[in-house]
Amino acid sequence: MSDKSKKAHFAPDAKHRQCRNVVIYGYCKNEDAGCPFNHDGSVKPASAVSSPDRRPLRVDSPSFNPLTFSPGVFTAQHYEHYRSSSQDRLAPPERSSTSSTAASPLVSRTTRQYSDVVAGIAPASSPPLQAQAQPEPARQHAIFNLTRGVEQLGLKDHTNGRGEGEAAGVGNGGSGSGDDVPPENGMFDEDGYIDDPSMMVPPGTYFPLVLSTPSVTAETAQLNHHYYMPGQQQALLLGNKAQRSIQHFFVSDHIRTELTKRSEEAYRPAPADVATALPALVHKYHSLVPLEDASTTAPPKPKPSKVFGYPCVWYKATSNQDGLVYALLRIVGYKLPNETLLSSVVESWRRVNHPNVTRLHEALTTKAFNNESSLILVYDFVPFAAPITAVVQPSKADTTPAAVAAAKKKGTTPERHLWSFTIQLLGALKAIHSAGLAVRMLDATKVLVPLSGTSVKNRVRISALGALDFILAVDAARNGAAPALGDTLAQQQDYMHLGHLLVTLANPAKAAASYTMPQLQEALKPCSPAFVNVVHYLLNPAAFKNPDELLAMTAPHVMAELDTMRGQIDRLENELGKELENGRMARLMMKLNFITERPEFNMDHRWSETGDRYLIKLFRDYVFHPVDAHGQPILDVGHVVTCLNKLDAGVPELVMLSSRDERNCLIVSYTELKRCVEETFQELVAAQALPSY
Ligand SMILES: Nc1ncnc2c1ncn2[C@@H]1O[C@H](COP(=O)(O)OP(=O)(O)OP(=O)(O)O)[C@@H](O)[C@H]1O
Structure with a gap:
């Protein structure tokens, strides 16, 4: 629009009227460009000037x-x-x-x-x-x-x-x-x-x-x-x-x-030497990579597991069916006592789909590894997974890995993390027990946290679920008994294992097989009485633990956990x-x-x-x-x-x-x-x- 036509458009008394750009925005950007209205009180912001x-x-x-x-x-x-x-x-x-x-x-x-x-x-x-x-x-x-x-x-x-x-x-x-x-x-x-x-x-x-x-x-x-x-x-x-x-x-x-x-x-991918030593395909899984020591250039040697007794190796592998990556637990030398065990155990565990467990997807037997019989259990893969003890903060700063490991034994875990772990693991136990199953081995090595870079993420997941059911089924078959999945006794033991795990995380130096109340108070010295009470309840063999009672004891912290999650x-x-x-x-x-x-x-x-x-x-x-x-x-x-x-x-x-x-x-x-x-x-x-x- 030309200046001429614009002037004709304005009311004749325009110069007596306050410019509304000044009223609304504090200044008028057309003040110097011929705006005919009154600009008293105009304050030009720097951004408008430049x-x-x-x-x-x-x-x-x-x-x-x-x-x-x-x-x-x-x-x-x-x-x-x-x-x-x-x-x-x-x-x-x-x-x-x-x-x-x-x-x-x-x-x-x-x-x-x-x-x-x-x-x-x-x-x-x-x-x-x-x-x-x-x-x-x-x-x-x-x-x-x-x-x-x-x-x-x-x-x-x-x-x-x-x-x-x-x-x-x-x-x-x-x-x-x-x-x-x-x-x-x-x-x-x-x-x-x-x-x-x-x-x-x-x-x-x-x-x-x-x-x-x-x-x-x-x-x-x-x-x-x-x-x-x-x-x-x-x-x-x-x-x-x-x-x-x-x-x-x-x-x-x-x-x-x-x-x-x-x-x-x-x-x-695995280093070239490792990859060539591993089978190209196990059932429908390819691109196997050993998980335990990523830095090694030699194929891992199966070492007997402290929990399962059998030599075990973890791999990650990609499914050629859905293209997803899974964690494979190979139990070396395992012979299936009967064919129906595979489907019965897997079907039971597959039902447990909880954010704090790595879900068991399938189990298979194979001789793909040097013609050795192995049982393969297929789980969700958790990137950067490490045992939960990785979150224990060393008692003093030291850079060498050995010194850090030693210092961690004397270190602690902040109480807010301990509450978070307690609530998450209680949730997982409740889901597992309601499916009629039991963890049987709530060991620190089987509870994983994802460690990415330097940041500790607080999500914990129980791994290797169902593996012990397969191993115990061999003993049961030997004795002519039917394999038993979760029973009440095993479920109650899960709570005791949780109590031990919490003490280990709170004060690794004071971890013990059993505690009296004063010993427990000493071990959990930096923690609040409420936390000591929960751990004492979990470790008390005379108390019949039930999830609702535990929920009541942890209620204030459940709210805090929920708030964090919502945020x-x-x-x-x-x-x-x-x-x-x-x-x-x-x-x-x-x-x-x-x-x-x-x-x-x-x-x-x-x-x-x-x-x-x-x-x-x-x-x-x-x-x-x-x-x-x-x-x-x-x-x-x-x-x-x-x-x-x-x-x-x-x-x-x-x-x-x-x-x-x-x-x-x-x-x-x-x-x-x-x-x-x-x-x-x-x-x-x-x-x-x-x-x-
Ligand atoms: N589902 C998983 N996803 C990703 N990594 C996993 C998974 N499960 C296990 N791992 C990796 O494998 C590592 C070794 O697990 P493992 O259970 O063999 O521990 P371990 O200390 O060797 O115990 P054990 O004495 O029973 O063999 C874990 O620390 C973790 O890094």
């Missing part, structure tokens, strides 16, 4: 896109009206023999039809995608054309007296400074200010850039699901700043590193929310790339250059290949995110697409683009040879 940051990859760059319209200003209905008034449907451009982007007569004709309607919006010579980085005069020129075009369409342009170049757009990468005023008719006074005081925003209110949502009229009302949701916590962390860095779009570095390390560990769930859900958005966009980008530049489809080499596909290709260029006034690439993630979200939602907003040679431009709504993408993709799905996923 020139906008034009770093690449700023997702919130205050980019103005002169080729998009606010839905409240120019909607799909308007677009449809003009579209239907032109007889021709978007026709495929005639392919140029020299260049795929060369103007075709058909496209030119279509362009002319739209150009007639929106004459002046953007002359074919003005590079539409360069507006974001154009110097100020160029941007003003673009706005001038845009505004004139809107005026010719008979639609009011609500720039809210913000000066040229500041037209509001839905998530168009605007400044986010709070200047984006909802362009809804009836809400504004004659000067383009919000007329309704209830719509005024208190100073300091945070308008996230990509989330800035103008009010919508009934006809354009829709869910805001096309906006990128940053997650509640991120929004709070950002405070009143509209700035956002690229990291806010992705899962936090900490979680990403943690998960990457875990999957690296899960798929870490963690909130944090993870927040991270998940971001990845949800990214997943949505990744799928959309896949669809676009399935379609664009396809060399041929149904024997038609022009397919991806014609009809709806031509629009999609232009849109792809608009989203991913913008350049600035000097032809330099613009890598604006905010632009990509915004455009893809709008495409995903199919908003009625219009976008102008131009061919690479800038000789043709098409105005099209995201609704129409979405339809094009959907229909074209379905065309490909229908033609594909394989079933779709």
Whole structure:
């Protein structure tokens, strides 16, 4: 809009009226640019004085896109009206023999039809995608054309007296400074200010850039699901700043590193010498890697287990059925007393699916290891698993492993960890006992904690469940007895084992086979009386332990544990929310790339250059290949995110697409683009040879 036309638009007494930008935001950014209102009391923030940051990859760059319209200003209905008034449907451009982007007569004709309607919006010579980085005069020129075009369409342009170049757009990468005023008719006074005081925003209110949502009229009302949701916590962390860095779009570095390390560990191969000495395939498991000493370059020698008596080796292996990694416990020299044992034990243990156990998936016998009979038990794999004693904190700092191991024997575990372990293990015992089973060997070596890097994660899991049932079944068979699974006596012993384990963790130096109360108090000296009572109850052979009584004794700490878990769930859900958005966009980008530049489809080499596909290709260029006034690439993630979200939602907003040679431009709504993408993709799905996923 020219200065002249703008002046005519303002009320004559404007200079006596307080500028509402000052009232609302504390200052008016157009004070020096000819805003005719009174600016007494205006305080310009530093950010408003300094020139906008034009770093690449700023997702919130205050980019103005002169080729998009606010839905409240120019909607799909308007677009449809003009579209239907032109007889021709978007026709495929005639392919140029020299260049795929060369103007075709058909496209030119279509362009002319739209150009007639929106004459002046953007002359074919003005590079539409360069507006974001154009110097100020160029941007003003673009706005001038845009505004004139809107005026010719008979639609009011609500720039809210913000000066040229500041037209509001839905998530168009605007400044986010709070200047984006909802362009809804009836809400504004004659000067383009919000007329309704209830719509005024208190100073300091945070308008996230990509989330800035103008009010919508009934006809354009829709869910805001096309906006990128940053997650509640991120929004709070950002405070009143509209700035956002690229990291806010992705899962936090900490979680990403943690998960990457875990999957690296899960798929870490064995050293070449070890791998060649191991069988390539055991049943359906391949890529075996010994777990106990990852640093060794020789295949592990089975050593008799202190718990099971048999020589045992742990491996991780990948299933060729589901591609997942499992932990395999190989019990060397084990001979199955009867065939039904496998299924009966496995079926019983498979029912125990608890967050504090590594689930037994299957059992099999094999001679794949040097023709030796072995029993293989297959469990969940826990990356970086270590025995629970790894959490005992050494009594003094020392760096050598031997010194640390020795110091750990005199060390302790903080009481809050002890309560956490108690509650988790009691939960696991309850689940196991309710399935009619017993752990039988709650030994410190069989209770695992994941140690990743230096951080100790507090989740414990009982491993090797059911192994002792197999071993005891051999003795039972020898005596002609039926194998017994969990009985009450074994279950009560589980509680005693838990008591011993807790003393070992609290004070490894005082671990003993039995305790009197004074000995226990001495061993658990740093712990609270409540904890001593729980351990005493667990170790008391005369007390018949039941889980409900134990729950009552640990209740206050159960609440604390629940609170911690809920906090963690909130944090993870927040991270998940971001990845949800990214997943949505990744799928959309896949669809676009399935379609664009396809060399041929149904024997038609022009397919991806014609009809709806031509629009999609232009849109792809608009989203991913913008350049600035000097032809330099613009890598604006905010632009990509915004455009893809709008495409995903199919908003009625219009976008102008131009061919690479800038000789043709098409105005099209995201609704129409979405339809094009959907229909074209379905065309490909229908033609594909394989079933779709
Ligand atoms: N489910 C599992 N997932 C990942 N690693 C596991 C799993 N189970 C065991 N491990 C790894 O194997 C290691 C050795 O376990 P194991 O039960 O053999 O301990 P141990 O000290 O050798 O006891 P034992 O004397 O009974 O052999 C564990 O410390 C852990 O690192």
